[in-house]
Amino acid sequence: MLLAPHVREEVLGDLQERYVQRVQSQGVSKARRRYWLETLAYMRPAFIKRQKNKYSSTGRQSAGRKSAGRHSAGRQTAEPSALYYCHNMILNYLKIALRNLKRQKVSTSINVIGLAIGLATCILIMLYVQDELSYDRYNEKADRIFRVAQKVRLNGDDVGGPTLGQSAATDLKQQVPEVLKATRFRGQGGEFVSYGTSSFKEDNLLVADSSFFDVFSIPFLKGNPKRALTEPNTVVITDETARKYFGNDDPIGKVLSFGREKIPYRITGVVSNVPASSHFRFDMLASFAADEEEHAGWIYRMNYYTYVLLPEHHDFKKVEAKIARLAEKQIGGELQQWLKLTPEQFRAKGDDFGILLQPLTGIHLYSAFGTAELSPGGTIMYVYVLSAIAAFMLLIACVNFMNLSTATAVRRSREVGVRKVLGSVKGQLRQQFLIESLLLAIVALLVGLLIVAVALPFFNQLTSKALTMNLLTNSSVVAGLIAGTVLVGLLAGSYPAFYLASFKPVLVLKGGFSAGRGNFNLRSGLVVFQFFVTISMIIATVTADRQLRYMQSQKVGFDREQVLVIQNTDMLRNNEAVFRDQIIQSPQVITSSISGQVPVGNSIMDKTTVMSKENPDQGVMSRFYFVDPEYIPTLAISMTQGRNFSKSFPTDSSAVILNETAIRALGWQQDPIGRELIGHTDDNGVKTYYRVIGVVKDFHFESLKQKIEPLVMFLGRNSGNILVKTRTDQIPTFLASLKQQWESFSPTAPFSYSFLDDRFEHVYASEQKIEQVLVLFSSLTIFIACLGLFGLATYTAEQRTKEIGVRKVLGASVGSVVALLCNDFIKLILIALVLASPIAWWGMNQWLNEFAYKVTIDWWIFGVAGLLAVGIALLTVSFQSIKAAMMNPVKSLRSE
Amino acid sequence: MRRSDLGEFEEVVLLAVAALSPNAYTVAIAEELERETGNIVTSGAVHAAMQRLEQKHYLKSVWGEATAERGGRRKRLYAVTGLGGRVLEESRAVRNRLWDRILPAIRLEWN
Incomplete structure (x- = not known):
């Protein structure tokens, strides 16, 4: 209803009266039409504009109304809401709010910055999550498309x-x-x-x-x-x-x-x-x-x-x-054909086969086929974790806001008292404080959007996505954002609003009011919560960092320094070996090997079963490498027993070199050299035997996420890459000469190369990214938590000014006063540490389970995280504490 | 002397209030004016005019009683203030003086 409250009753009455009259004289439909016309005639500023200054003594309208209201107190038809939603009062609230915010610059900026960072993080993560969830939705029939995948279980x-x-x-x-x-x-x-x-x-x-x-x-x-x-x-x-x-x-x-x-x-x-x-x-x-x-x-x-x-x-x-059912028939038939096994026999061993339908829109986030996918998939886990982080950040920012507003409440308790004495009711006071927090939230949103705009390029680099702010121009997103901000403002403001509005005016005005210990409990709960999150983040960051360092420093079992990998050498066809022989002539080259398998990176290799000659029923799933005699020296893989392949032994074509894991799996710990294994069985059941001539020390052929598996090396031609072990420090000139030689063969492929240690780093790119994200978020949470703590310390110090003054007069030293003030916070942080440790431990354990080779989570990490948190907290708090402790007691006590 | 800032419609409304007192309220005046002029007069127009008049202190108002035909809502009864009365008188005097100065011959031409 647009009508201003003070004319509403009158106008409605008028309209109804004429309507009733017209119904009698002209009939319902005509009366109705006229009713609407008349209503439209009220659409003018005089009726819509709210009455000015309702408390002015010259307001005849309200004076008249009040006296009339007394007569008709029995049937209150005037809307009670008119009392609260008067735009004059709101203007007054805004004015007071702005004055307050200006007066308390520190707490205002802490609030705005904290909330802005929280909101910015939320928006960024929302953009990311939105992008992750939008995979494949560009398809018009996205919800009707399914991928048929197979589930197979073999040997468990x-x-x-x-x-x-x-x-x-x-x-x-x-x-x-x-x-x-x-x-x-x-x-x-x-x-x-x-x-x-x-x-x-x-x-x-x-x-x-x-x-x-x-x-x-x-x-x-x-x-x-x-x-x-x-x-x-x-x-x-x-x-x-x-x-x-x-x-x-x-x-x-x-x-x-x-x-x-x-x-x-x-x-x-x-x-x-x-x-x-x-x-x-x-x-x-x-x-x-x-x-x-x-x-x-x-x-x-x-x-x-x-x-x-x-x-x-x-x-x-x-x-x-x-x-x-169809798959059962078809695949079952094929099993019969290839393995001579009926589906029942196949399943009897604990193996299984079948198919499943994957909804197209779920493939990116839910499909668990890893490297078999065409592009690396996302993980729904990360989406959840990030959303949780976003929620936490926002929650912490809100908590800070509540904390600070409640803390500053006492400073304003006089204002509340005066307002109450002058006739404000609780509702009005609540409204006032809610408006203040809304104002802050909206300012924070603007600042937050600014931060998002600045941070987006870095965030894109971190996530290797191409997110834009375009999504934010979508009207529903904008509406959501504004609604969210308003909600945050209301939520964050609700505690102070209700808390402040319930002050007893008499107590407040007498000056006997102080925030009692009881209130401290809630605020300390909030501080504990913040430091709980902060400490968990610190623990997670430290653990991730250790794991990453561990993986990079781990001996991989081969020498990855100074090894150059020239790629796509198979495009040289018969000239591959010629090229290699040319390279070796160079004084800068130590050795060079032609190989399809380079130990680092995802070399998608099938596992094949090999059996020992003595025990042909027990297969060992192992990887096959086909190498030339130079392979092992080029990578400096150490041999523990036996010898390397050599051109001087023609029989080496039926020889193999195993790694230690394979030796263990085959049960050949004693004297493996000279034993034979079945490497290949052709369709007619003819077995090919290979003799073991050497054993290499285990080396990591993929990343440390995978366990080292049994490995069988055959002597064979296997083109694809040329590994070059160099001794040069003039890499650019060396590369240029290589390029020149490459092009002399005029191949279809361009010259491309990589260094083994770079490839090695690259394997851990995703872990590095996780660490970067963790570092980023933990510093953000630390920052926000410190902002909150700083505000709270300011407040506590101010609250206890008199106490400190009395203590100093009675002989307390500066040190003891500082200790007194910090004591409370230290206790809270210790509680947070105790709470955070088990949860962080559990979470990081889950993460570390992805790795076959991992660090242990030692107790000292928790110690470090705790010390770090305490240290940061002390730094934050001590500034205020020392300031309070150094104050001349005369100043604080004089004004009594 | 105050400048007489009285619009034509306002003057008519003011007169109607005076004529219908003590029962002058929006609907009654609108009906009266409709009857007298033969044009449609919305209560909104009348109400707006009366608000302006009240701002100029030519009218005063009190809450009247509620009637069933208004859905239990009260009506606001308007009355002309002393100032309003004087303004009306003055405006009438101005008109009368002007009327008096019209030559009878000219008035004859109109008919």
Whole structure:
């Protein structure tokens, strides 16, 4: 109702009276129409504008109304709310609020900065979480698309994956009526693609069905989505790729040549770039080759990511059951064919197989297939943890706010007393304090947004995402943000509001009021909570840092210094060895080895079973390395027994070198040299035996997250990389000469290289990121907690000015007074430490469980965290305490 | 002497209040004016005018009693103040003097 309260009764009465009259004279409909017209006539400033100064003695309206109100006290028709929501009073509150905030600059800035940082963190994390949750939602049919993945259990390990065999998609489409569309694609490693003279390595190359675009919504810029991938040797490229190869020319119909064999692929379409929030990414999407269909089966050549599109509003669990039955039949048949085992026999050993449907929108956060995915997935855990951190930060900021406002309350208790004596009721006082905290919250929001704008580039670097503030221009987000801020303001202001409003005016005005010990309990609870969070963060940061240092300093079992890895040397084809031999001639090179396997990084290697000759039934899952004789010297892996491969022993082609773990797994602790193992069994059951000639010390071939597994090294040709052990300190010139030699072979691939120690660092990039995030957040929480503590210390010192004065007069030293003031806080922090330790210990234990090789969480970490917290707290508190203790007691006692 | 700041509609309303006293309230005046002028007069227009008049201290008001046809709401009864009365008188005097100065011949031309 727009009408001003003081005219409301009169106007409504008028309207109704005329309406009733007209109903009698002109009929209902006409009367109703006139009623609305008349109502519209009230839409003018005179009625909408609220009455000025309701307490002025010259206000005839209110005077008249008051006297009339007395007569009709029995039926209160005037709205009681008119009493509270008078805009004059609100203006007064705002004025008082601004004056107060100005007078208490320190506590105001602490409040605003604390809340702003809390809000900024919240917004940043919200942006991140929003981005994580929005994965794959760009698809128009996102909620109807499911990926068919398989779950397999072998020897007690879950070895399922997101891929199926070639014919799964076709079978699903034909035999399950609910499957409207089925499509599949597979990754195709890195491929060198050239057009004319320009050649690039394309890492994001997928090979897909023509139905790909029926399922996924990736818009075409050029070409026809229906026909784009129907023929073999056609390719669809993204806009960015098109620009890379052709600039502004029209790429349609142009032919790219793929790989060493220069297979021609014709471009049939250009699509817009795949959104960053997609669980797969491609720069090129090629059609399946004509011979693709030869390898039929569900578990034979499981390279295909298979997706199905279901009808709208369909329970996918039912379809999953149907598909599971189909899979049982198909996979069961294949097991019979390949392993000569019926599904029952297969399961009898504790193994299992089956399929599951993964909702498209859940793949990024929930899928647990790790490296088998096309792009590294997120973890729902991190989303939860980050949201929790955001909530904590905000909570701490709110707690500070409440703490400080309550603490400063006593300074304002006189104001409250006077207001009460002059007739304010509780509601009005509450309103006043809520308005103050709202004001602060809104200022904090503005400051927070500023911080977000400044911090976003760094945050993006940290999370390697491309978040923008664009999301914040969305009207519903803006509304949410404002509503959130208002809520925070109200929540943060509610305690002081209710607390202050309940002051007894007589007590306050007599001056006998002081914040009693009882109030201290709540505030100390809040301090304990803050330091609980802070100490937990410190413990987490220290532990993560130790783990990271541990992993980096851990002996990996090979020498990673001065080792250069030249990549893609297989593109030299027969010249690979020639190139290597050329390199070795250089005086700067010690040794050089050609190898497909470089110990660091995710070398996706299958595990294969080997058996000892004596005990052929007991297989040991191990990794195979095919190496040349230079491999072990180049990496300086130490041999514990036996000898390395050598060209002077022709029999070495059937020799193997094992690592110590493999020796243990095979049970050959005594004298392994000369024993034989079964490395390979062909289809006819003919076994190939390999003789052990040496044992190497265990070395870490991946990151320290994985346990060292049994390793079998064969002598064999295995191209891909050339490892070069150098002794030079003139790396740039050396690299330049290498590049020159490389190009003399005119390969299709450009010269690319890396250093082994850099690759090693790179493996731990995600852990480093976690540490950075932890350091960032723990310093933020420490900062906020200190702000809160500082405010509280100011307050305590002020409260006890007189006490300190009396103590000093009676002979207390400065030191003892400072100790007195700090004592309270130290106690609180110790309580927080006791509470935080077990929880932090539990949390970090969970995190460390990801690593096969890890540090232990020692008790001294808790000590350090506690000392750190106490130290920081003392620094914060002592400034105020010392100031209070140094004060001349005459000053504080004189004013009595 | 105070400048007489009385609009035409305001003057009519003021007169109507005087005429209907002691039962002058918004609806009664609006009805009266509708009857007298034959035009539609909304109560809002009347109310606004009366508020202005009250601000100029030409009108005073007290709460009246509530009636059933107003849904139990009270009405506000208006009365002309002494100042208002004097302003009305004065304005009437001005008009009368002017009327008196119109030559009879000219008035005849109008008819």
